[in-house]
Amino acid sequence: MSAHDLFTLGNRHFRIGVGVTAAILIVTAITGFIVLPFAQPWVQFANVWDAICSAAGVPQRAANVTAPEQSKRLSEVVLTSRTLSRPSQEAIGRGATLAQRCAICHGPTGISRADSPNLAGQYAAVIYKELHDFRSGARTNAVMSPFAVNLTDPEIADLSNYYAYLPRLPAYHPTPQLPKPNIVIYGAPMRGIAPCGACHGSLDNKTGSPWLEGQSEAYMKAQLQAFASGERRNDISQQMRNIARAMTPQEIEAAAAYYASQPSDVVKAVD
Amino acid sequence: MLANRKLILAHFWLAFAVFGFALTLGAWQMFIRSPIGTWLSNPELYYRSLTAHGTVMGYVFPTLVAMGFGYAISESALEQRLVGVRWAWAGFWLIVAGSIMAMVPIALGRASVLYTFYPPLIGNVFYYLGVVLVVVGSWIWVALMSVNLRVWRKAHPGAPVPLAMFANVAGSYLWAWTAVGAALELLLQIIPVAAGLKNTIDAGLARVFFSWTLHAIVYFWLMPTYIAYYTIVPRAIGGRVYSDSMARISFILFLVVAMPIGMHHTFADPQVGAGFKFVHSAFTALVALPTLLTVFTICASIEIAARLRGGRGMFGWTRALPWDNPMMLALAFSFVMLGFGGAGGLINMSYQLDASIHNTQWITGHFHLIFGGAIVIMYFAIAYDLWPHLTGRELIDIRLIRTQLWLWFIGMIVTTFPWHWVGILGMPRRMAYFDFGDPAIAPQALSVTFSAIGGFILLTSGIMFIVVLARGMRAPLVDAGPYRFAIAVHQPTTVPVALNTHALWVALMIVLTLTNYGYPILTLATTEGTSVPAVYVGAQ
Known part of the structure; x- marks a missing residue:
């Protein structure tokens, strides 16, 4: 028997091979697409x-389920790794001229007391995103928004x-x-919390995440609490809200106190 | 007749060199995330290493072994010089170039996406291009195997194709078709994003494409092992293949049912319909068939060897087996690991049972036991068996070889059994760090420690393997004679055309791929709004 006769019904192997394969396919398809769907008592099918x-x-x-209305504005800022890079x-x-009006709170050298x-x-990219969010209302603050x-x-x-562009001066941090x-270097894997440093600089920096070294302890604590309560919601994909919600009050305290005590000149350069 | 020994040796040496490198990384990874290691503080280094380990072990190492072994089979089983030697070298150098191209971005931390790519995670474009080059290099081998068989057929019209070559070509066709899934994913989806032409990607579709490759690739890795079971082991221990037809049917079944089953990797994916998951699950169950046929045939074949050596009784014959023969040892270890790994695999492929171990360390344990254990130990055996014929020198360290095989077996069991266990306890896979101080997972610390120790046993065994081969390059010259494969009890004189050619089975493989993947891929590709923004590795 030559190779030409292989794909004919006269060939026993062709009949058996194709027949058995088709039979298995048909039986599994009927089971998977008809029998099993109807075997689920909690799902109703019309036909x-x-x-x-x-x-x-x-x-x-x-048809009758509509997407939940967004009552509050969400951030619409698009950041890439090249945003404002040059x-x-x-x-x-x-x-510098525009910044005159910011100095009263953020300090004439960009260091706040x-x-x-x-x-x-x-x-x-961080300042760019936050200013856009304050302007659009995605983030609100009585002082900053106006x-x-x-x-x-x-x-x-x-x-x-x-x-x-301003140099990172050592900030005012009276504590040693x-x-x-642990929350800063390990996070809490079992609760889905990545280490803070995975985005905020000490391990890696992700676009749009600020460095935190030497920032005000009260400010960072307030922001974590605002994320946890959902009062602040301009984080993309709820990244910070998910993390802050899972953090314990002690971890929030510890993370804020730790970052506040660090000198800002340890922040690694990204450019 | 092994004419192109240099070509085959080059493939094997490159394979085992990259294997040694990736094995070292693997042992380090086991150590660093176990309680006995100190936490790295930088998970990125772990994922970098993991990507290198997976890329080498999944793509480069087994492909090179299959290619080198394939060339050896083509020359010795067909008794004909390899046609297209220049192309073969071109394929080899493409793999070298591709491996280097992929490894540089990985080493720089620009492609820590793991070897399964995981979109929307996107790494440096050169990583993906490197993988594509490796696959293209291997496709040259596929074409050469087909061409060589065709040339032989012309010279021997109607003659039965030697079993080793029949299986080898089946394996190459399986690889050619299964690699198409990942190739589509890379070329249509990932590379445009990595090259900056797009910035969103349909991760669900990408996962379906990858599942096309991901399961059948395992059977491609398995092919050299099965060829060794059927065509080397019986000869090496003085037996005969129990049935030549049974062997052909096993390889044909792999060709047909290894492909349309990959969606059991996407049981937890919402973008795939439950009906398709069931069909893939059912076909996965069928893959057990060729393995069970093989276990039966090989056990019968070694029984023949034992009885020829004077073995008696229902099970008493097992004592007459040549247990000091490395090939016998490797086969026994391979079967034990295949048994445990296969049993675990039945759990993975069951739609409901999978839910309890999905994405846990159980899965990692499973594929290390099957691939690293049952398959790779036969790669060692193949190398030991072929080496004297390739180098013209004798492998004199038989004791060292036996110790190496024992250590690999023990190491793999010590590594993977606790791995399965912590998976059942719920430990997730792909984690760079575990806080064993946490009371929730503290009880798993002991199991993970054992696993890490197993990793070092494996590393020791791997080093011994390379030492044996390297010493074999300098041993005294010896005439090993022509390389021969096992013959069957009833050596075929004529074989039905369906069992002597691949066309029918390749056609069934393609048709089943269309029925089982066509609709899901088509809907996912045409549904709007399913893409998500890419996440670039190392973006600042």
């Missing part, structure tokens, strides 16, 4: 076709570039440097 579509995974939109000297100069964040040397509302896009970019708490 056989309905069951087959369900088992095949046909994409369906439930500022011009002019942009920094314009930012009023429990506001230190901005000197903060990543440009300042941000009237900023234009170029002004936000200039301010971000200016503060990123504390040892690293």
Whole structure:
């Protein structure tokens, strides 16, 4: 028998091979697409076709379920690893002029003594995102929001570039440097908490995450609590809310106290 | 007749060199996340190492072994010089270039995406291009195996294709088709994103594409092992293959049912319909069939050897087996590990049972036991058996070889049994760190410690393996004679065309892929709004 006769019904191996394969396929398909869907007492199907579509995974939109209304604004800022990565000297100069009005809280050198964040040397993308969020209302603060509302896009970019350009001066942190708490270096894997340092700099830096060394303890604690309660919600994909919710009050205290005690010049350069 | 010894040796040496490298990384990984290691403080280093380990062990090492062994089979079983030697070298150098291209971004921490890619995680584009080059290099081998068989057929019209070559070509076709899934994922989805042409990716579709490759690739890894079971072991221990037809049917079954089963890797994925999951689960159950046929046939074959050596009684014949023969030892160890690993696999493929071990350390334990254990120990045996024929020198360290095989077996059991156990306790896989001080997982510390010790036993065995082969390069010259494969009790004079060619079975493999994957891929590809933003590794 030559190879030409292989694909004919006269060939026993062809009949058996194709027949058995087809039979197995048909039996498993009937079981998987018809018998098993109907065997689930908690699901009702209108007809056989309905069951087959369900088992095949046909994409369906439930007709009478609408997406929950978003009552509060969410952040609409898009950041990439190249956002504001190459500022011009002019942009920094314009930012310096604009920054006069920020100095009352954030300090003339970008170092605050009023429990506001230190901005000197903060990543440009971070300031850029927060200013946009304050302007759009995705993040609100009684003091900050009125300042941000009237900023234009170029002004936000200039301010971000200016503060990123300033040297990181040692911040005001009267406590001695504390040892690293577990939450900072290990996170809590069993509760789905990544180490703080995985995004905030000491291990790795992720776009849009600020460095935290030497920031005000009260400020960081308040922000973690705001994330945990859902009062602050401008984190993309709920990253910080999920983490803060799972943190214990002691861990929030420990993380805030630790970062506040660190000198900001340990922050690693990213550019 | 082994004419192109250099070509085959180059494949084996590169395979075992990268194996040694990846084995060292593996042992380090076991150690660093066990209670006896000190926490690294940087999980990125762990994932970097894990990506290198998986990429080498999953793509480079077994592919090179299959290729080198395939060339050896083609020359010795067909008794014909390899046709297309230049192409074979081109394939080899493509794999070298691809491996280097992939390893550089991994070493720089730019591609810590693990060897299964895990989109939307996106690494450096050169990592993926390197993997593509490795696959393209191996496709040259597939084409050469097909061409060589064709040339032989022309010279021997109607003659039965030697079993080793029949199986070897079946394995190469299986690989050619199964690699298409990952190739589609890389070329259509991942590489455009990694190259910056797009910034979103349909992760669900990518996972379905990868499942196309991910399971059948295991049977591609398995092929050299099964070829060794059927065509080397019986000859090495002085027996005969119980049934040539049974062997052919096993390899044909692998070709047909190894492919349309990969969705048991996506049991927990919402984008795949439950009906398709069931069909894939049922076909996965069928894969047990060729393995059970093989276990039966090989046990019968070694019984023949034992009875020829004077073995008597229902089970008494097992005492007459040549237990000091490394090939006998390797086979026995391989079967034990295949038995345990296969039993675990039946749990993985069951839609309901899988839920309790899905994405736990059980899975990692399972594939190390099957691949690292049952399969790789036969790679060792293949190398030991072929080495004198490739180098023209005798392997004199028989005791060392036996110790090495024993250590690999013990090491693999010590590594993977506790691994399975902590998986049942719920320990997730792919974690760089476990806080064993936490009372919730403190009881698992002991098991994980054993596992890590097993890792070092394996490393020791791996080093011994390379030492044996390296010393074999300098041993006294000896004439090993022509390389021969086992013959069957009833050596076939004519074979039905269906058992002598692959066309029908390749056609069934492709048809089953279309029935089992066609609809899910089509819907996922045409549904709008299923892409998510890519997450770039190392983006600052």
